[in-house]
Amino acid sequence: MHELAERILAHDLRAVARGLRFVDDRTGGHVQLLKDLFPHTGKAHVIGVTGNPGAGKSTLCDRLIEAFRKEGKTVGVLAVDPTSPYSGGAILGDRIRMGRHATDPGVFIRSVATRGHLGGLSQSARDMVRVLDAYGSEVILIETVGVGQDEIEITRTAATTLVVMAPGLGDDVQASKAGILECADVFAVNKADRDGADSTVRDLELMIALGTETMAAAASKSRGHVVHSNVGPGSAAIAAADGAPPPERWTPPILKCVATRGEGIAELVKALAVHRRWVEETEAGRARRELRLAEEVREGLREALIEAAVSALGEKIDAAVRAVGAREVDPYAATERLIEEFRGR
Amino acid sequence: MHELAERILAHDLRAVARGLRFVDDRTGGHVQLLKDLFPHTGKAHVIGVTGNPGAGKSTLCDRLIEAFRKEGKTVGVLAVDPTSPYSGGAILGDRIRMGRHATDPGVFIRSVATRGHLGGLSQSARDMVRVLDAYGSEVILIETVGVGQDEIEITRTAATTLVVMAPGLGDDVQASKAGILECADVFAVNKADRDGADSTVRDLELMIALGTETMAAAASKSRGHVVHSNVGPGSAAIAAADGAPPPERWTPPILKCVATRGEGIAELVKALAVHRRWVEETEAGRARRELRLAEEVREGLREALIEAAVSALGEKIDAAVRAVGAREVDPYAATERLIEEFRGR
Numbered sequence: 001m002h003e004l005a006e007r008i009l010a011h012d013l014r015a016v017a018r019g020l021r022f023v024d025d026r027t028g029g030h031v032q033l034l035k036d037l038f039p040h041t042g043k044a045h046v047i048g049v050t051g052n053p054g055a056g057k058s059t060l061c062d063r064l065i066e067a068f069r070k071e072g073k074t075v076g077v078l079a080v081d082p083t084s085p086y087s088g089g090a091i092l093g094d095r096i097r098m099g100r101h102a103t104d105p106g107v108f109i110r111s112v113a114t115r116g117h118l119g120g121l122s123q124s125a126r127d128m129v130r131v132l133d134a135y136g137s138e139v140i141l142i143e144t145v146g147v148g149q150d151e152i153e154i155t156r157t158a159a160t161t162l163v164v165m166a167p168g169l170g171d172d173v174q175a176s177k178a179g180i181l182e183c184a185d186v187f188a189v190n191k192a193d194r195d196g197a198d199s200t201v202r203d204l205e206l207m208i209a210l211g212t213e214t215m216a217a218a219a220s221k222s223r224g225h226v227v228h229s230n231v232g233p234g235s236a237a238i239a240a241a242d243g244a245p246p247p248e249r250w251t252p253p254i255l256k257c258v259a260t261r262g263e264g265i266a267e268l269v270k271a272l273a274v275h276r277r278w279v280e281e282t283e284a285g286r287a288r289r290e291l292r293l294a295e296e297v298r299e300g301l302r303e304a305l306i307e308a309a310v311s312a313l314g315e316k317i318d319a320a321v322r323a324v325g326a327r328e329v330d331p332y333a334a335t336e337r338l339i340e341e342f343r344g345r
Numbered sequence: 346m347h348e349l350a351e352r353i354l355a356h357d358l359r360a361v362a363r364g365l366r367f368v369d370d371r372t373g374g375h376v377q378l379l380k381d382l383f384p385h386t387g388k389a390h391v392i393g394v395t396g397n398p399g400a401g402k403s404t405l406c407d408r409l410i411e412a413f414r415k416e417g418k419t420v421g422v423l424a425v426d427p428t429s430p431y432s433g434g435a436i437l438g439d440r441i442r443m444g445r446h447a448t449d450p451g452v453f454i455r456s457v458a459t460r461g462h463l464g465g466l467s468q469s470a471r472d473m474v475r476v477l478d479a480y481g482s483e484v485i486l487i488e489t490v491g492v493g494q495d496e497i498e499i500t501r502t503a504a505t506t507l508v509v510m511a512p513g514l515g516d517d518v519q520a521s522k523a524g525i526l527e528c529a530d531v532f533a534v535n536k537a538d539r540d541g542a543d544s545t546v547r548d549l550e551l552m553i554a555l556g557t558e559t560m561a562a563a564a565s566k567s568r569g570h571v572v573h574s575n576v577g578p579g580s581a582a583i584a585a586a587d588g589a590p591p592p593e594r595w596t597p598p599i600l601k602c603v604a605t606r607g608e609g610i611a612e613l614v615k616a617l618a619v620h621r622r623w624v625e626e627t628e629a630g631r632a633r634r635e636l637r638l639a640e641e642v643r644e645g646l647r648e649a650l651i652e653a654a655v656s657a658l659g660e661k662i663d664a665a666v667r668a669v670g671a672r673e674v675d676p677y678a679a680t681e682r683l684i685e686e687f688r689g690r
Contacts, residue, residue, distance in 0.1 A: 031677050038675035150495075294666040297676055298651075301662070304680045305654055305687070306647045317646070321639040330383035331642055332376050335649045342650070343688055 005036035008135050013105070016135040020110050023127045028307075034127055037134035044076070044133040045276050048155030049143045050183070051164030056190040060164055060259040061143050065101050067269045068139045075101075076137030077109040078128055080121070080144050080154055108137060121150060123303055126157040126296060152183045156292060160275045161185045162268075163252075165204065167196030181207055184252045186271045192256035192264065204254050246278040250285070309342045316341060350381035353480050358450070361480040365455050368472045373652075379472055382479035389421070389478040390621050393500030394488045395528070396509030401535040405509055405604040406488050410446050412614045413484045420446075421482030422454040423473055425466070425489050425499055453482060466495060468648055471502040471641060497528045501637060505620045507613075508597075509533045510549065512541030526552055529597045531616045537601035537609065549599050591623040595630070654687045661686060 004022070007015035019037075023030045049064075051057050065075050101107040112121075112128065125142055132140050142158055144151040155161040163184040189200050253271050257264025279285035310317065320334040329337075349367070352360035364382075368375045394409075396402050406422065413420050446452040457466075457473065470487055477485050487503055489496040500506040508529040534545050598616050602609025624630035655662065665679040674682075 035675050035677045290670050293670050297666045297669055300676055300680045301683055302651045305650045308684050321642045325635050325638050330380050331645055332380045335645045338646055339653050
């Protein structure tokens with residue numbers, strides 16, 4: 001076994017930091033580390049937190065960390081900033097890092113710089129989650145900056161995706177909703193003490209209702225059964241779920257909260273826990289988990305293939321590029337020849 | 346030769362529409378079409394148009410089409426909407442399609458639905474550009490919806506990238522600037538009759554000045570040499586460039602315009618033309634073109650590899666997914682075995 005793996009499994013703080021860096025750098029040696037750690041993973045509840053800038057994700061994450069810590073759970077946080085392929089920094093992570101959890105040994109926070117190449121970031125995030133999982137983080141939050149396609153891809157590596165909205169963010173919220181609906185497992189309408197919170201909730205309800213007829217049915221059934229600050233279509237199921245089995249069909253609940261004052265956080269934590277049970281205990285949840293795993297294997301295959309090809313072909317790729325540049329060959333034929341070479345044909 | 350290729354080269358409108366669909370669907374047979382068309386490509390000026398929603402890209406594109414048509418050039422437009430992996434539609438394209446150029450045989454407009462998988466979209470855009478190029482479009486505009494990483498990737502398939510800004514778009518503009526700087530060849534500050542236009546120009550100037558010391562030097566040199574509505578750092582070079590050779594080092598000019606009234610469009614068209622000459626006639630421009638070509642070969646290799654592997658391995662991939670799901674094997678080892686199988690080892 002990788003010596004680093006042993007130290008990570010022994011809850012060595014420096015080792016996990018090194019392991020994460022190792023995996024994020026993707027120098028090749030990280031694969032053995034991940035193989036060694038894999039049998040010790042699968043225990044953490046991985047929660048993706050996404051939503052528009054300005055929705056208050058950082059403050060909400062801070063409150064969630066606090067709530068999970070009160071339950072005695074250790075927390076790992078990956079703050080991912082894929083919005084700029086050039087900044088090379090992860091602003092959010094730094095913001096959180098300076099927060100009050102920085103000195104708590106039960107909280108491990110790491111910001112993830114963008115990889116600059118498409119596709120690689122979600123694989124990177126998935127592998128870093130595994131490192132934190134093996135290290136022993138019981139809850140792992142993956143916080144993203146915005147709600148673009150990259151972020152949606154990243155949240156697909158999580159068991160539960162929390163989408164944070166806030167009133168008054170304007171058109172951007174509308175524009176991004178289409179993609180958000182399919183990736184959201186739980187909605188939090190933060191800053192719910194502001195004007196427009198109810199209208200944001202109604203917009204989301206409508207959106208969910210329009211999503212599928214089944215969802216619409218669930219929405220109309222749950223309306224009028226508002227408990228605490230649980231207000232959305234799936235909230236009745238959440239409210240009823242203290243100990244009861246999770247519903248077979250998941251409808252994203254919409255929960256109001258005011259993260260700055262810590263209001264609505266307990267209900268949110270409960271909804272996240274119920275969703276985790278849905279993933280683990282229902283047939284639909286297990287089917288989704290398998291689908292995501294299949295995606296991972298295919299994505300991993302894609303990345304590993306190009307890495308293996310670059311390593312096997314080396315200088316031949318550069319020669320092909322030169323030939324295409326000189327228009328001696330078209331890029332399509334050049335690619336085919338490289339693949340034949342790679343396969344030893 | 347592919348019969349469709351012959352018809353596209355003979356400027357058959359139906360054939361180019363079919364060819365674009367064929368290439369966008371990526372069913373496999375499109376590769377032979379692209380091979381046949383490749384020797385007839387490389388003539389068009391490919392211009393990527395990106396910028397925040399609300400900056401007025403569609404109106405500006407409409408004006409650019411008008412200006413190019415007045416020069417007697419045929420125009421192809423690809424309107425790409427990668428922001429939502431689920432919408433399956435390209436809103437922008439439809440908006441343009443209904444515009445006044447719809448009945449002009451010298452203008453071909455096609456909207457591109459997102460492919461739903463990362464990495465594939467820029468390859469798709471590049472291949473569709475080749476089809477339009479072979480068909481005979483002299484200017485090809487690739488219009489994107491937003492300014493995310495996907496859009497930046499797509500603009501890298503263009504020879505010239507025009508970034509459209511507008512005053513008063515707020516924080517999002519700030520946030521996205523870091524990524525925009527590196528991809529912009531020309532900046533248009535649209536809606537320049539509005540309050541805040543000068544401050545947007547100053548922000549951009551500052552940003553460019555901060556970008557590199559060389560850029561800063563160019564910026565301070567060009568200040569005070571404002572000609573027409575050309576206001577930015579690189580504008581002196583543009584203004585001087587009627588017939589003069591393009592500058593060896595390119596500094597993105599910042600041009601004010603009011604697309605709704607057609608103001609500043611002529612200057613913009615001139616700047617785009619000067620940039621094209623920079624790409625084709627300077628050493629730095631040629632170096633960039635070669636770099637982009639190398640990126641294409643590597644990206645194409647990545648896509649073709651996974652396609653070849655999926656086709657060669659078939660059911661074995663599903664079996665690997667099941668084994669990983671049952672935790673009989675870790676995803677990393679499963680991937681390695683699949684690659685060995687693919688390579689016939």
